[in-house]
Amino acid sequence: MGWRLWLTQVRLRLRGLFLRRRLDQQLDDEFAFHLEMATREAERRGLPPDEARRAARMALDGVVARQEQCRDARGWGWLDGLAQDTRHAGRALRRAPGFTAVALASLGLGIGATSALFAVVDAVLLRPLPLPSSERLVWIEEMRDGSLVGGTPDRLRDWAALKSVEGAAGFYADEPLVRIAGGEQRRTATLRLVGPLVEILGVTPILGRTFTRDEIDGGANLVLLTEGAWRGRFGAREDLLGTTITMDGRATEIVGVLPSPVNALDDVELWAPAPASIQRAPRVSGFLGQIARLRSDVALDAARAEFAATATNLSATHPDTDRGIRPSLVSLQARLGQDARLPLLTLLGTVVLVLLVASLNVAALSLARGLSRRREASLRVALGASVGRLLQLHLLESGLLALGGVLIGIAGAWLGLDLLRAWLPPAPRLQEAALNGRLLVFSGALAFVSALIVGALPALVATRGAAGRTMREGGPTIAGPTRSRWRGALVVAEVAAAVVLLIGASLLTRSLVNIGAAPVGADPANTVTFAIPLSWDTDQSRIDAITADVLARLAALPEVAAAGMVDRLPLGGGSQTTAVAVRGRTLADDVARRMVGWRTATPGYFAAVGIPVAQGELYGDLVDERAPRVAVVNRTFVRMFLAGRDPIGVEITGWRRGKEPGGPWTRIIGVVADVPVDPTDAEPRPEVYVPSGATYWPLLNFTVRARTEPGIITSALRAIGEDLGSDATIEDVRTLDEHVALATRAPRTRTWTIASFAVVALLLAALGLYGLLAGEVAARTQEFGVRLTLGARPRQLLGQTLARGLRLAVLGLALGLAAAPFLTHLIRGLLVGIGPADRVALGAALVVLLVTAALACLGPAWRAARVDPRVALRHE
Amino acid sequence: MSRPPDLLQGTLDLLLLKIVDLEPMHGWAISQRLRQMSGDVLQVSDGSLYPALHKLETAGLIDAEWRPTENNRRAKFYKLTDHGRARLVRESAEWTRLSTAVTLIVRVSEA
Numbered sequence: 001m002g003w004r005l006w007l008t009q010v011r012l013r014l015r016g017l018f019l020r021r022r023l024d025q026q027l028d029d030e031f032a033f034h035l036e037m038a039t040r041e042a043e044r045r046g047l048p049p050d051e052a053r054r055a056a057r058m059a060l061d062g063v064v065a066r067q068e069q070c071r072d073a074r075g076w077g078w079l080d081g082l083a084q085d086t087r088h089a090g091r092a093l094r095r096a097p098g099f100t101a102v103a104l105a106s107l108g109l110g111i112g113a114t115s116a117l118f119a120v121v122d123a124v125l126l127r128p129l130p131l132p133s134s135e136r137l138v139w140i141e142e143m144r145d146g147s148l149v150g151g152t153p154d155r156l157r158d159w160a161a162l163k164s165v166e167g168a169a170g171f172y173a174d175e176p177l178v179r180i181a182g183g184e185q186r187r188t189a190t191l192r193l194v195g196p197l198v199e200i201l202g203v204t205p206i207l208g209r210t211f212t213r214d215e216i217d218g219g220a221n222l223v224l225l226t227e228g229a230w231r232g233r234f235g236a237r238e239d240l241l242g243t244t245i246t247m248d249g250r251a252t253e254i255v256g257v258l259p260s261p262v263n264a265l266d267d268v269e270l271w272a273p274a275p276a277s278i279q280r281a282p283r284v285s286g287f288l289g290q291i292a293r294l295r296s297d298v299a300l301d302a303a304r305a306e307f308a309a310t311a312t313n314l315s316a317t318h319p320d321t322d323r324g325i326r327p328s329l330v331s332l333q334a335r336l337g338q339d340a341r342l343p344l345l346t347l348l349g350t351v352v353l354v355l356l357v358a359s360l361n362v363a364a365l366s367l368a369r370g371l372s373r374r375r376e377a378s379l380r381v382a383l384g385a386s387v388g389r390l391l392q393l394h395l396l397e398s399g400l401l402a403l404g405g406v407l408i409g410i411a412g413a414w415l416g417l418d419l420l421r422a423w424l425p426p427a428p429r430l431q432e433a434a435l436n437g438r439l440l441v442f443s444g445a446l447a448f449v450s451a452l453i454v455g456a457l458p459a460l461v462a463t464r465g466a467a468g469r470t471m472r473e474g475g476p477t478i479a480g481p482t483r484s485r486w487r488g489a490l491v492v493a494e495v496a497a498a499v500v501l502l503i504g505a506s507l508l509t510r511s512l513v514n515i516g517a518a519p520v521g522a523d524p525a526n527t528v529t530f531a532i533p534l535s536w537d538t539d540q541s542r543i544d545a546i547t548a549d550v551l552a553r554l555a556a557l558p559e560v561a562a563a564g565m566v567d568r569l570p571l572g573g574g575s576q577t578t579a580v581a582v583r584g585r586t587l588a589d590d591v592a593r594r595m596v597g598w599r600t601a602t603p604g605y606f607a608a609v610g611i612p613v614a615q616g617e618l619y620g621d622l623v624d625e626r627a628p629r630v631a632v633v634n635r636t637f638v639r640m641f642l643a644g645r646d647p648i649g650v651e652i653t654g655w656r657r658g659k660e661p662g663g664p665w666t667r668i669i670g671v672v673a674d675v676p677v678d679p680t681d682a683e684p685r686p687e688v689y690v691p692s693g694a695t696y697w698p699l700l701n702f703t704v705r706a707r708t709e710p711g712i713i714t715s716a717l718r719a720i721g722e723d724l725g726s727d728a729t730i731e732d733v734r735t736l737d738e739h740v741a742l743a744t745r746a747p748r749t750r751t752w753t754i755a756s757f758a759v760v761a762l763l764l765a766a767l768g769l770y771g772l773l774a775g776e777v778a779a780r781t782q783e784f785g786v787r788l789t790l791g792a793r794p795r796q797l798l799g800q801t802l803a804r805g806l807r808l809a810v811l812g813l814a815l816g817l818a819a820a821p822f823l824t825h826l827i828r829g830l831l832v833g834i835g836p837a838d839r840v841a842l843g844a845a846l847v848v849l850l851v852t853a854a855l856a857c858l859g860p861a862w863r864a865a866r867v868d869p870r871v872a873l874r875h876e
Numbered sequence: 877m878s879r880p881p882d883l884l885q886g887t888l889d890l891l892l893l894k895i896v897d898l899e900p901m902h903g904w905a906i907s908q909r910l911r912q913m914s915g916d917v918l919q920v921s922d923g924s925l926y927p928a929l930h931k932l933e934t935a936g937l938i939d940a941e942w943r944p945t946e947n948n949r950r951a952k953f954y955k956l957t958d959h960g961r962a963r964l965v966r967e968s969a970e971w972t973r974l975s976t977a978v979t980l981i982v983r984v985s986e987a
Contacts (some may be wrong), residue, residue, distance in 0.1 A: 003934055004959075005959045008933070008936035008957075008959065009935065009936050012933070012936055013934070013936050026942070026952065029950070029952070030902075030903060030926070030951075030952045031926070033904065033949065033950075033951050034903050034904075034907075034926075036949075037903065037904040056909070059921065059922045059923070060921075060922050060923045061921050061922070061923030061924070062923060065923075066924075066926055066927060067926075067929035069926075069930075069962065070926050070927050070930040072927075073927055073930035073931040073933075073934050074930070074934055079918050163982060470978065502920045565971065729958070
């Protein structure tokens with residue numbers, strides 16, 4: 001019975017809501033009928049018609065009020081009030097177009113930027129990987145002496161056999177030369193597999209089959225396409241299965257197509273087994289990324305314990321290779337988002353702060369508006385409006401602003417997402433960032449919070465004591481102490497948030513300067529760089545032949561000042577590293593464990609890039625196997641390993657046998673300047689350069705310095721490339737300038753973004769400060785006039801107003817400085833060459849803020865000083 | 877004219893339910909019937925009658941329909957719903973209990 005009655009009531013309530021016009025008509029009819037009957041009754045008692053009608057109305061005791069009570073009985077009275085107040089709030093906003101525009105623009109900007117960044121964070125970091133039971137996928141990281149070492153196929157098999165995992169597989173990225181049915185051959189991003197990676201990820205091919213265990217272990221010439229490549233480069237043809245493509249000159253059969261979720265791992269076109277030689281590679285040097293799938297009944301901690309215990313056993317059974325190896329398991333999702341995490345969260349934090357400043361600014365404006373409307377509020381209370389209703393009116397106003405802000409914001413986010421996707425440094429799954437339900441919920445929550453910030457304080461201040469007081473004051477409202485204090489507090493909070501952003505931007509700018517400050521090249525605009533990446537199974541003799549051939553042909557060009565080959569370009573990242581021993585010297589533990597870049601370079605490389613030889617000499621061009629092993633080292637190496645000693649003639653080695661140095665000793669014959677290896681390096685790395693061929697590295701990079709301008713070299717390269725042979729192509733032809741710009745793109749993008757947001761926040765805070773002072777000066781015009789008449793000097797008024805503004809700014813500055821360490825600490829991973837408490841950066845932020853604040857205060861202060869007493873006193 | 881005693885809170889609802897239980901009736905007729913039945917002891921102002929009726933209607937206890945009167949004028953007739961009838965039974969029992977108790981007390985103190 002209960003619920004049926006309830007259902008009936010719901011139906012009746014809804015009828016009251018949706019059929020109100022008809023019900024109102026019926027209400028009129030009902031009352032008209034009653035009046036008619038009552039009038040007739042009164043006439044029957046002998047009253048004249050006029051009297052009778054009056055009596056009938058009297059008996060009803062106020063027809064309009066009674067009808068209103070009947071309408072209220074429908075239960076929607078509050079809604080009428082709400083609708084009325086919403087209309088009123090909308091009208092009020094329309095009447096103040098300046099305020100409304102500023103408020104909508106700031107909230108829209110804040111909400112839009114925050115929403116767009118959230119969409120990116122959601123896609124890259126938050127959303128689960130699109131793989132079945134992806135929470136059970138873990139990345140196996142191997143560390144030795146605190147630094148990462150890659151996995152090896154042999155040790156991977158040990159991990160895969162553990163009880164806590166269903167299996168494990170490894171992969172590395174490769175770029176073989178691929179030719180499809182008579183087309184051009186092209187370097188193609190490929191994942192090389194060791195172990196059953198497809199099965200570990202839990203995906204099934206959308207076409208064809210996957211590799212068998214034996215095919216992978218045997219390094220079979222088979223390949224799987226990823227869905228993107230299949231639909232794009234391969235034209236989504238289903239008859240591809242069984243046909244062949246050429247990979248590094250070998251005919252390779254297409255066996256299937258993998259669904260696109262596998263690209264969460266790495267955005268490649270092809271998956272293929274690693275060559276047989278690599279499947280059997282020794283345990284010495286690691287190069288694999290490794291993924292395991294935990295059993296469903298095994299907790300991550302239990303698996304970690306088993307891996308740790310196994311590592312201890314392995315260091316006993318394989319002392320030469322596995323001693324000191326520490327495996328660590330992290331969730332695959334966290335590992336894949338790892339590099340993007342800090343930069344993205346920093347950006348998100350930045351825009352949240354900007355939104356905060358924007359909301360506070362609108363709150364300050366709104367507060368000022370609320371104050372000027374205090375008389376209206378008093379009037380309403382005097383006429384019977386409840387304070388609650390008044391509060392509702394204020395909150396509705398800020399709610400409307402927030403709603404407008406969120407609409408503008410979502411439209412902005414929708415447009416901004418395309419920009420972000422194109423502009424942000426590549427991150428896994430970045431392209432999937434899109435407007436979706438989660439984003440709308442997030443934006444809605446943002447709007448709600450900003451409405452509260454914007455509306456609550458002004459509403460409370462404006463309604464408190466609204467009853468009567470201001471009515472009595474009579475005259476135009478003057479900014480009293482309470483209201484100014486509240487507004488001052490808002491401005492201080494704005495300044496504080498802006499200071500935090502300024503400090504962050506200033507730290508990142510300093511880091512960017514540090515990145516750019518490390519000199520790369522003597523004449524980078526006229527230095528051409530290009531790459532000839534060869535396959536990992538290319539013979540050393542072939543590598544030597546190509547190197548010698550290319551360098552000889554470049555040297556023959558009259559425009560070429562110098563040309564050389566190196567394993568990786570400056571800022572292009574490291575290549576091979578090793579711990580180094582010094583003959584006849586016992587190194588401190590931390591130095592002995594320090595990983596040193598062991599790189600190959602021809603002598604022409606130093607000349608072409610312009611790396612000065614600081615001491616000794618370079619090795620010669622031709623390196624014979626029987627020649628003595630020689631090397632040049634950089635200054636940082638000398639500082640770390642050979643402090644206080646003449647480096648020339650010292651013998652070092654990068655080989656070890658167990659814990660003892662072993663293998664051939666290499667004699668240092670020269671010292672060269674440091675060159676930055678990675679844009680995010682805080683300090684230069686110790687490096688050893690050996691002649692090409694002294695250590696195996698098939699990814700060749702060339703640098704060529706032109707005497708005049710690089711155009712001629714670029715065209716000459718085309719001819720050289722055509723003669724290289726089918727296993728090699730010339731790629732990535734750029735000037736050194738362009739190469740450096742590309743390598744430092746990510747930190748530059750980040751810094752510029754955050755700096756622009758910091759400037760926006762700064763301007764908003766300055767606007768807040770200006771608005772507050774301007775309002776106060778306007779309100780105190782009479783007072784200033786009186787004071788001037790009584791002998792105050794304009795300079796004093798100027799000084800006082802300036803001081804009032806700067807006091808607020810300094811207060812905000814102090815708050816910001818106090819809060820900043822907590823936030824800058826979080827971004828220290830993005831800083832290069834400076835700490836989060838860098839004095840120069842803090843000082844710069846401080847100066848910028850104070851100057852901006854002073855400028856913002858100057859206008860109002862000037863106006864205060866220029867008050868004309870005669871006009872001011874006539875003002876009333 | 878001496879003012880009739882105010883109706884107890886909620887009593888009006890009970891009276892209205894009882895009246896429309898006899899037969900469907902429009903507002904005017906209900907007001908006449910109220911006056912008639914209580915022998916002018918209870919005088920409900922015509923004004924407070926309608927809000928009360930509308931509240932009962934929204935609560936689902938009475939239902940209304942428009943139809944012609946004996947004079948062929950269209951009027952809104954109220955009648956009891958099943959929910960209303962159940963409520964009436966419950967409330968009149970409650971009322972009887974209450975008034976019996978009050979009567980008892982008043983008699984005892986008079987005696």
